[in-house]
Amino acid sequence: MDWRKGIRSYLLLAGLVLASGIAGTMLGWTAFGRQLNQYAYDFLFRLEPPAPWVPSSIVLALDERTLTKYGGLIGMRAALADGLNRINEVKPAVVAVDLILPEPGNGDDRLAAAFAKTHNLVLASDMRPDGSGWEDPIPGFGKYATATGEVHADLDKFDAVSRDLPLYKVAGHDRRWALALEAWLVNTGTQITETPDGLLAGPAMIPASVENGRVIRIRYAPLGMIPQVSVFDLDQNPSLADRFRGKVVFAGVTAQTAVRDRWMTPYSNGVIMPGIEMHANVYETIARRMFLVDESLVGVVAACFAFAMAAGLAYAFASGWIENVFTAVLLLASQLLPVIAFRDSIVWPWVPGTLATVFAIASAAAWKHLLVRRELVKAENQKTRYQQTMQFVTHEMRTPLTAIQGSSELISRYGSMPEAKRKQMADVIHSESKRLARMIETFLSVERLSAGQMELKQERFALDALVERCAGRARALAENKQIEIQSLDLPATELSGDQELMEYAIYNLLTNAVKYSPSHTRVTVYVDDESGDRVRLSIQDQGMGMDEKETVRIFEKFYRTKRAEQSGEMGTGIGLSIVAQIVTEHGGTIEVDSKPGKGSKFTLSLRRAS
Ligand code: ADP
Numbered sequence: 001m002d003w004r005k006g007i008r009s010y011l012l013l014a015g016l017v018l019a020s021g022i023a024g025t026m027l028g029w030t031a032f033g034r035q036l037n038q039y040a041y042d043f044l045f046r047l048e049p050p051a052p053w054v055p056s057s058i059v060l061a062l063d064e065r066t067l068t069k070y071g072g073l074i075g076m077r078a079a080l081a082d083g084l085n086r087i088n089e090v091k092p093a094v095v096a097v098d099l100i101l102p103e104p105g106n107g108d109d110r111l112a113a114a115f116a117k118t119h120n121l122v123l124a125s126d127m128r129p130d131g132s133g134w135e136d137p138i139p140g141f142g143k144y145a146t147a148t149g150e151v152h153a154d155l156d157k158f159d160a161v162s163r164d165l166p167l168y169k170v171a172g173h174d175r176r177w178a179l180a181l182e183a184w185l186v187n188t189g190t191q192i193t194e195t196p197d198g199l200l201a202g203p204a205m206i207p208a209s210v211e212n213g214r215v216i217r218i219r220y221a222p223l224g225m226i227p228q229v230s231v232f233d234l235d236q237n238p239s240l241a242d243r244f245r246g247k248v249v250f251a252g253v254t255a256q257t258a259v260r261d262r263w264m265t266p267y268s269n270g271v272i273m274p275g276i277e278m279h280a281n282v283y284e285t286i287a288r289r290m291f292l293v294d295e296s297l298v299g300v301v302a303a304c305f306a307f308a309m310a311a312g313l314a315y316a317f318a319s320g321w322i323e324n325v326f327t328a329v330l331l332l333a334s335q336l337l338p339v340i341a342f343r344d345s346i347v348w349p350w351v352p353g354t355l356a357t358v359f360a361i362a363s364a365a366a367w368k369h370l371l372v373r374r375e376l377v378k379a380e381n382q383k384t385r386y387q388q389t390m391q392f393v394t395h396e397m398r399t400p401l402t403a404i405q406g407s408s409e410l411i412s413r414y415g416s417m418p419e420a421k422r423k424q425m426a427d428v429i430h431s432e433s434k435r436l437a438r439m440i441e442t443f444l445s446v447e448r449l450s451a452g453q454m455e456l457k458q459e460r461f462a463l464d465a466l467v468e469r470c471a472g473r474a475r476a477l478a479e480n481k482q483i484e485i486q487s488l489d490l491p492a493t494e495l496s497g498d499q500e501l502m503e504y505a506i507y508n509l510l511t512n513a514v515k516y517s518p519s520h521t522r523v524t525v526y527v528d529d530e531s532g533d534r535v536r537l538s539i540q541d542q543g544m545g546m547d548e549k550e551t552v553r554i555f556e557k558f559y560r561t562k563r564a565e566q567s568g569e570m571g572t573g574i575g576l577s578i579v580a581q582i583v584t585e586h587g588g589t590i591e592v593d594s595k596p597g598k599g600s601k602f603t604l605s606l607r608r609a610s
Contacts, residue, residue, distance in 0.1 A: 009371060010316060016363035017312035021305040024356025028300070033351040040350030041163065044342045045266035049222050056287050057280040058244055059228040060087065060095075060251035066232040067255050078107035080251060083231035084114040087244040096122040096183040098151050098252030098276045102135040115144040122182050127152040133172040146186050149179030153263075153275060162263040162273075164217045165282055167199065167208050180282035183248055204286055207293050217347065218281050219290035220265050226280045228254065248283060252276030295341060295348045304352050307334050308360035315364035323368075327361055334358075382558065397439070400432035407432075442504045446578045449585050456585050457498040460609050463535065464490035466503055467525055474510040481519045485510065488526040493535045496609035497586045505582040508575045509539045509602050515569045516600070517543030533608050540601040551592040555580045563596070 027033045060083050062076060070079040080099065087095075095118050101111075115121055123145040125134045134150070136142060150169045167178050177185070177192070181201065185192065190202030199206045199214065208214040229240050254274045256262075262272040265281075285291065307330060314326040334357040341348040407425040411417065417425075448454035471485050478485050495502065513523040521542040529536040544563045546554065553559045558573040583590045587607045594600035 009367075013312055013316055013364060013367050016367055017308045017360045018305075020311075020359035020363050021308035021356045024308070024354070024359050025301050025304045025352045027355050028304075028349050028352030033349075033355075035159065036351050037349040038159065038161070038163065040338060041347060042161065042266035044339060045220070047339070048342055049267075050219060050290060052222055052225055053288065055221060055226045055280075055284055056093075057226055057248045057250060057283045058092075059226060059254070059276055059280055060084075060244070060249050061228045061230040061254040061276070062252065063228075063230040063232065064255040064257065066230050067253075069232055069235075074106050076107075076253070077101075077105055077111040079231045081107060081110040081114040083234055083251065084111075084118055086231075086234045086238060086241045087249065088114070088117050088119075090241050090245040091119065092244045092247050092249045094120040094122060094183050094187045095249045095251060096124075096149065096179055096279065098124050098179060098250060098279060100124055100126045100135060100151070101137040101141050102126075104138055104140075108138075108140065112140050112144070115141055118144065120186050121145050122147045122149055122179065122186055124149060124151040124179055125176060126150070127169060127171040131171050134174055134176060147182040148176070149182030150176035151179050151275065151279070160264050161266060161268075162218065162278060163266060164215045165278075167206070167214045167216060178279075178282065180250075180279045181286065183250070183279075183283055184286050187248055201286070204289055206286060207291050212294075216282075216285065217292040218265075218278070219285045219288075219292060220267055220281050221284055223267055226277065226284065228277070230254075248280075248287075250276050250280045250283070252279075290345070292342075292345050292347050295346050300349060300352055303337065303348075304356035307353055307357040311357060311360035311364050315361075315368045327365075330357055330361065386558075397436060400436045403432045404429050404436075438500065442501065442578070445498070445501060446581050449581065457501075458496055459499050460494050460496050461499040461502070463493045463495055463527075463537070463606075465492075466495075466499065467506060467537070470503055470507040470510055471525060473507060474514060477511060478514045478523070481514065481517070483514050483517055483519065484522045485514075486522060486524045488524060490525070491527055491530055491535070493527070493530055494609040495535075495586075495606055498582075501582045502586065505579045505604075506537075506539075508579050509604075512575065513539055513541035513543065513600070513602075515571070516564060516567065517541045530608075533610070534605050535608055536603055536605050538601055538603045540599065542599040545594045545596045545598050545600050546592075547594075547596050551594055554592070555590075 028037065062079055062083075066079050067073065067075065070076065076099065080097070084095065101123070121144055123137045123141060125136045125148050127133075127150065128135055136148060137145065142148070152169050152171075165178060167181050168175050169178075170176075181192075181199075184204070185201060188202035188204075193200040196211070197207065197209045199208055206216060208216045227243060229243060234240050252275065254276060256272070256274075262274060263278050264271075265273050265278075310330055311327070314323055314330065318326055334353045337353055338348040338350050407428045411422060411425050445454065449456065467487055467490055471487050475485055510523065510525070517523065523539065523541045525537070525539050527535055527537050544567065546561045546563065550561045554561065554573075554576050556573075557577040560571055560573040564571060580590055583604055583606070589605045591603045591605075592600060593603070
């Protein structure tokens with residue numbers, strides 16, 4: 001019985017832990033979960049910034065002061081032309097221009113002349129608002145471009161933080177690579193080879209899979225690391241041009257008032273980054289191969305279940321401080337995993353593992369709490385039952401002891417007592433001490449028998465005489481409640497075994513029948529079958545009875561039914577467990593047939609003496 005309960009309890013724990021794993025994993029993929037994952041990602045970004053390096057890119061900025069000097073946005077083309085003319089002298093490796101130039105404008109001739117002298121020029125194209133195609137630079141500019149890259153800004157991010165970038169966009173039927181990627185291709189003089197898992201772009205294998213829409217995470221350089229020089233400053237200090245030597249230049253507007261695409265980055269904490277700087281960061285990500293890849297779904301799910309299982313095991317098998325330490329370690333591990341993975345350039349979502357672990361710990365702890373409480377209640381019950389046993393024993397023993405004490409005292413005090421009286425006293429002492437000894441003997445015998453320390457006596461005795469003796473003793477009790485004990489046509493069948501134990505068993509059944517019946521009822525003892533080598537003896541009452549579940553449990557030590565407890569009858573729940581042991585030791589069986597309020601029938605099936 002007990003091991004089955006144990007298994008059921010462990011299955012419950014396994015179920016709870018499994019459900020925690022599933023719940024944690026699934027919540028990680030809800031909108032809320034994804035948002036939290038992103039915040040954790042940003043946090044890791046700030047926690048683990050890449051070590052600074054010498055950037056291969058530089059920003060040629062059209063900043064506030066430049067635009068002011070050139071008369072606002074209208075002077076943008078002239079300003080860019082002047083800037084290019086200055087840096088072209090030191091031969092930059094590539095110049096990528098993030099200005100959309102689909103229509104003629106002011107300063108076009110100057111800009112075209114500057115473009116003509118620019119080596120490795122990459123121009124930008126943007127998607128038409130309706131997505132039907134691309135807005136390309138006018139042919140007067142386009143003819144100088146080695147390549148054209150798209151700079152279409154997706155500003156539909158749910159928290160406006162730009163963490164990643166698709167490496168291509170499609171408008172109409174025309175696919176364009178991103179500006180930074182084009183700059184990389186031009187600089188390395190290579191073409192793209194596409195595989196399902198990524199893009200092979202010269203010396204760089206970019207892990208941008210088809211499945212992920214060829215998106216890469218941008219590994220932003222520490223703020224301020226990629227240099228910016230404005231056209232205004234170049235005008236003031238032409239020697240600054242030297243900084244552009246051999247670099248990949250990203251030229252564009254940085255003026256806060258004019259910038260069209262503004263981004264927040266995981267670092268920015270509300271500070272906005274102009275698009276041109278973001279392109280430079282994408283370039284650095286590719287050039288330094290600082291690719292952050294997402295952990296696979298299988299890996300995440302497996303880790304969630306591993307955490308949940310570990311929590312379950314900890315609570316199932318550890319306890320006390322080990323359990324606490326294990327819980328702490330587990331929580332720590334679930335938090336460290338994303339950090340350690342991030343150091344390895346793997347992005348591990350924070351929510352699923354965390355929630356799976358927390359849920360599993362919470363449910364396993366609740367499970368343990370209930371289990372411990374159940375054990376505690378059981379122990380408490382056992383304690384009170386033992387106390388009751390002590391009460392019972394002292395109560396049962398006190399009656400004969402009081403009689404013995406009283407009688408012996410009288411004898412010793414009154415030396416000149418009449419002989420008849422003295423004999424009567426002595427008889428009381430004798431019979432009561434025998435009763436006491438028998439009671440103790442029965443308890444001890446049954447304990448020894450069940451412990452296998454004693455052989456059963458093998459005497460022959462008649463069933464009818466035994467039952468009559470028990471009935472006679474029980475009648476003294478029954479009379480108080482006006483209960484009639486009736487024994488019907490008992491055969492003189494012979495049994496073999498320990499007569500005293502058997503008497504204890506039958507007497508116990510009879511006194512129970514009397515105890516748990518109301519006044520003015522009847523208890524009947526009869527034999528209904530004595531064919532074969534067995535005899536069936538039944539003791540039937542018209543008492544409180546019990547329901548079916550209880551009929552199984554009453555043979556357990558210390559078990560008492562609610563009805564019995566409420567009846568006010570003294571009891572310990574030990575008697576029937578002893579009866580059952582005695583009967584089993586004699587090779588017999590005991591059954592109960594009972595209905596609440598209708599009465600009970602206890603039937604012994606006993607072996608006849610051969
Ligand atoms: P006790 O009588 O000391 O409580 P027992 O082991 O003799 O202990 O009996 C166990 C329980 O079985 C009783 O407490 C009572 O609930 C139930 N029981 C036993 N005999 C009867 C009966 N004849 N009718 C109803 N309930 C009974």
